[in-house]
Structures are given as C-alpha cells and as structure tokens.
Amino acid sequence: MSVDVSRAKRLRQQLPDAFRLPTEADPRPDNRQIAAVCAWAAALGLGGMAVALRAFVGLISEYRAWYGPVVITIGLLGLACTIAAFASVHRRRLPYMLLATASVTLLIGWVVTGL
Template sequence: MAVDVSRAKRLVRELPGAFRLHTEADPRPANRRIAAVCAWAAALGLGGMAVALRAFVGLIAQYRAWYAPTVIAVGLLGLACTIAAFASLHHRRLPFALLGVASVSLTIGWIVTGL
C-alpha cells in the first residue's frame, strides 16, 4: 500500500495550526460561540463528576481487572477532546465535533460504570 506523500506533507503542515492557542493577531471568536462551548463543556464536567462517582463506587464494590483501565481511558479521551475544543475555538466546526466526541465518551463511561 503506497502512502500519498503530498497528503502526508499537507497533514504535517496543517495539523499544528488546527490546535493552537489564540494570539493577538487572530480575530476574536464570537461571544455566542465561546458561551456555547463553555456551556457544553460545563455540562460535560457535571456529567463527568457523576460518572466518576459511579466509577469510584464500582471500584470499591467489586474487583474487575478490566474496569479501572477502561474507565480511565474513556475519561481521558473525553477530557482530551474537551480541552482540544477550547484550543481549536477559532475553527468553525471543530470545537463542536470534539465536544460531540466527548459527549459520546461520557455516554460510554455512564454505560461502563453501570455494569
């Protein structure tokens, strides 16, 4: 399988720009966009606290070797996507796509901790 070198070079060139913090030269995102990302992230944080409480009870109640690594991996995925949403706030759709992935991660965490 041949790798398209031009596509790989373009990805290497554009990826750092997708996740960078704002500078003074960047246009300021709209207040509505900032508020929407903050509200969604706050809801994810509250939901994450509920999942963390369920995970804590699940860790104490019964030993399952797969449980702790699975809960940690799902939680870190959601946390990383939420942080990346703030880092990519100057993009049009990327923050909301990342928060969508974080929401799916939260749902998976809720399901896993209910087992």
C-alpha cells in the same frame, strides 16, 4: 503509496494550525461561540462527575482487573477532547466536533460504569 504520503504530509501541516492558542493576529471568536463551548463543556463536566461517582462505586464494590484502566482511559480521552475544544475555539466547527466526541466518550463511560 504516494497518496498516503501526501495525505500524511498535509495532515502534519494542518494539525499545528488547528490546535494552537490564538494570537493577536487571529480574529476574535464570536461571543456566542465562546458561550456555547463553555456551556457544553460545563454540561460535560457535570456529567463526568456523575460517571466518576459511578466509577468509584464500581471500583470499591467488586474487583475487576479491566475496569480501572478502561474507565480512566475513557475519562482521559473525553477530557483531552474538551481541552482541545477550548484550544481550537478560534475555529468555526472544530470545537463542536471535539465536544461531540467528548459527549460520546461520556456516554460510553456511563454505559461501562453501569456494568
């Protein structure tokens, strides 16, 4: 039980540092990293538009009570991960992990909207 408590305490201390806007004291991220995060986010945005179009067609073509909430939840999760990637751009690997998670949600959205 004490291991879980110490892990939770450590996580509470680390999360505010990981997801914060950079200050003047933080080192400036590399231009390549900023460009890579922007390019990946742009690709996710274009893919998200395609999924949104498929979701719209799915919403108006046939009524399924589960469809709307599931598609909205998947989209919001992907959007939150993409926004968090920009907020953590001063970190080395965290933005890429978040963008990878957003990419997975985009693929899941593509599969769900194809049903």
